[in-house]
Amino acid sequence: xxxxxxxxxFFRALGDNERALVDxxxxxxxxxxGETIFKEGDPPGPLRILVxxxxxxxxxxxxxxxxxxxGTVAAEGELFGISAxxxxxxxxxxxxxxxxxxxxxxxxxxxLMRLCEEQPIAGIRIMRRLTxxxxxxxxxxxxxxxxxxxxxxxxxx
Numbered sequence: 001x002x003x004x005x006x007x008x009x010f011f012r013a014l015g016d017n018e019r020a021l022v023d024x025x026x027x028x029x030x031x032x033x034g035e036t037i038f039k040e041g042d043p044p045g046p047l048r049i050l051v052x053x054x055x056x057x058x059x060x061x062x063x064x065x066x067x068x069x070x071g072t073v074a075a076e077g078e079l080f081g082i083s084a085x086x087x088x089x090x091x092x093x094x095x096x097x098x099x100x101x102x103x104x105x106x107x108x109x110x111x112l113m114r115l116c117e118e119q120p121i122a123g124i125r126i127m128r129r130l131t132x133x134x135x136x137x138x139x140x141x142x143x144x145x146x147x148x149x150x151x152x153x154x155x156x157x
Contacts, residue, residue, distance in 0.1 A: 004028075008049055008105065009077040010129050018122040025111040030103050037104075042144040044092060045082040046106035050076060053102025057094045070094055079133055083111030 004027065005011045005019045014022070028051070030038060038045055038135050040060060054074050058067035078143075080096065116123030 001086055004051075004106070007077075008051075010049060010133070013129055014122060018119070018125070021115055021119055021122060023041060025115065029106050030101070031098040033100045033102075035098050035102075037098065037102075038081070038092050039128065040093060040095045041091045044090070044109070045080065045081060047106045047109050047135045048081045048082070049083045049107070050074075050078045051103040051105060052076060052126070053104075054099040055080065055102055056097050057098050058097060067095070068074060072099070076092045079099070079130075082130070082134070091151045121152050 005014075006016075011019055011022065014049040030142060031053070037048070037055065042057075050073050054072060056072050059070055059078075060067055081092075083090065083092075112126070116126055
């Protein structure tokens with residue numbers, strides 16, 4: 001699978017030897033349309049990278065019937081389930097459901113962290129990419145919040 005990792009933007013900064021180190025801790029998994037990948041309240045599982053398909057993130061709404069859609073993952077190479085890589089002990093705060101047949105690469109979070117510690121050059125490159133992904137999401141979230149609140153509501157201090 002190392003050759004398919006080369007096509008995933010998250011792993012492009014790694015060399016062939018480094019991708020070969022990641023290969024044994026990764027696996028491809030397919031999901032059918034309508035299938036749930038994980039549920040709100042489940043403990044974090046593997047880090048997932050979308051290969052193809054469409055995944056919707058939904059959250060229960062307290063005091064209301066039904067779920068609210070928080071967003072979707074549609075772009076090849078997009079990561080979700082990042083808490084697995086960060087070692088977070090919290091539970092998922094949303095449910096991930098496939099809207100169409102979907103394929104992901106799953107990476108064992110603790111094993112990937114161990115790899116980062118044992119192979120510091122690869123580890124720095126992986127952590128740098130993770131930081132870029134998280135920074136991009138923070139900017140996008142801030143813009144989403146800004147577009148939905150009244151002027152003056154967000155403090156800039």
